[in-house]
Amino acid sequence: MLSNSPPKAPVEPAASSNPALLILPFHNDSKAPGLEWIGEAFSEVLGQRMQSPSVFVISREDRLYAFDRVGIPANTQLSRATLLRIAEQMGVDYVVLGNYNYDGNSFSTKAQLLDMRRLHLSPSVAESGSLLQLIDIQAATAWDLMHTIQPGLVATKQDFTAETKDIRLDALENYVATTNTEKIRRFKEAVRLNPTYYVAILALGRTYFEQREYSSAVTWLAKIPPSDRHAAEANFFLGLAAYYSGNIDRAAEAFRVVADRFPLTEVYNNLGVAEARRSRNTSLEYLQKAVQADPTEPDYHFNLALSLARTGDKQAAIRELREVLRLRPADTEARSYLQTLALGSASIGRPPLERIKRNYDEASFRQLAFAMENAEEAQMANSDPKKHAVMHVDQGKQRLSQGFCEEARDHFRRALALDPQNSEARLGLANAQMALNDLAGAHSELEQSLRDRPTPDAYLALAQLHLKENKLAAANDDLTQALRLEPANSSALRLRQQLTSRLDAPPRNKQ
Secondary structure (H helix, E strand, O other): OOEOOOOOOOOOOOOOOOOEEEEOOOEEOOOOOOOOHHHHHHHHHHHHHHOEOOEEEOOHHHHHHHHHHOOOOOOOOOOHHHHHHHHHHHOOOEEEEEEEEEOOOOEEEEEEEEEOOOOEEOOOEEEEEOHHHHHHHHHHHHHHHHHHHOOOOOOOHHHHHHOOOOOOHHHHHHHHOOOHHHHHHHHHHHHHHOOOOHHHHHHHHHHHHHOOOHHHHHHHHOOOOOOOOOHHHHHHHHHHHHHHOOOHHHHHHHHHHHHHHOOOHHHHHHHHHHHHHOOOOHHHHHHHHHHHHOOOOHHHHHHHHHHHHHOOOHHHHHHHHHHHHHHOOOOHHHHHHHHHHHHOOOOOOOOOOOOOOOOOOHHHHHHHHHHHHHHHHHHHOOOOHHHHHHHHHHHHHHHHHOOOHHHHHHHHHHHHHHOOOOHHHHHHHHHHHHHOOOHHHHHHHHHHHHHHOOOHHHHHHHHHHHHHOOOHHHHHHHHHHHHHHOOOOHHHHHHHHHHHHHHHOOOOOOO
16 A cells, blocks of 8 residues: 655655656646646656756656557556556656646646665655746756755755746647657757757757768767756767768767766767768767776677777787687677787788777766765765865856856855855855856846956856846946956957957848
């Protein structure tokens, strides 16, 4: 029996440091027509908002695959017994259940969290508003549930809703109401309605990639900016698409972007393969990193053998090929190439092709990084608050440089809670909020920073914010103040030059 009595304490964290969360489509209790797609939209938006280094959200594809394996249609209303069986098979820690209703005026929803370890249903969380506020309601529900799992959650409910405010309702409908036969048309319509809906752009690019339309995949995946949280994944598949279409320079460039953010083994391998195809000796460096990171993967040894042979180190290549055969005795290609090298033929002929990797595992890396941060946090728990704050500032800067703006924002907030006078934390928080398009929050932090201690960096950030708002005169004033404090500030001088070009440019004629 499941218990749904109010718990005496908040839901306990799962035994693992990174609990797995399954979000089921919400049940439609409304009699209004045309709202069935909203059930899947809840699963999608809640998944995007609740995915983090500390919570692993089961993807829509994995959920559909699990349902298919047990012969259950995707939109079936599950009995509790069936739900428990699927959740146990998937090994999840929590399941999100919910329903929604619309009476023609007000849209309302209720959601609960099923703790699989304790077989306990949390009390319902409820949100409501107009139908046009659907995405805000979904984001608020995501915060309610995250706060149940993690009572110490740093992000506010306002943060969760602010970060989804650019998603249009009609674009979301096109994104989630997609079947295999109409994916591209629906994704394109979602992007047409909302050109900055980067989740849909990523899905469109990956769909083109899966259909082997590599040129189109490159075109769409390249539209995702470096500041977006999906940029690394987009560049990984952009690199693959460019590689398969023969544009090796573009592939190497894309894989390098990912490698700069994440030391993923498959990324080092692919970058090494791309460099080898360009006859660059740097391929050895990346392929050796891949082998060192995962010495049990025979393909990494195989690729390293090819590069070693190409650079003339035949004996080292032979050693790597023997390792391939130890790990995978049935690898006939490796055996044949080993025999060719061992015979020492004057003419080896054309060597085999390198082996590219198509798997992308950013989630595991982020979870590992989160575990390491937790360990560091435990060590600093009883240290001087100012020193502890510096640690969070450093982690925030690193996350911001990797494009993880939400995690960066949370680190800067923790730093300010420990040391409210830390100017770097306040400036970092403003930059993170700017990247998340929370312009009002960025303004508030920069104004406070300038009140506390006017610095060139604070004025420079304010200038960038005003430029983002297209307030050119205000940006010019900010840069004047920055250069008054530090006349040789190279970033301010460079931005002043860009701003001058925009101010001097003739207005465009309206057609």
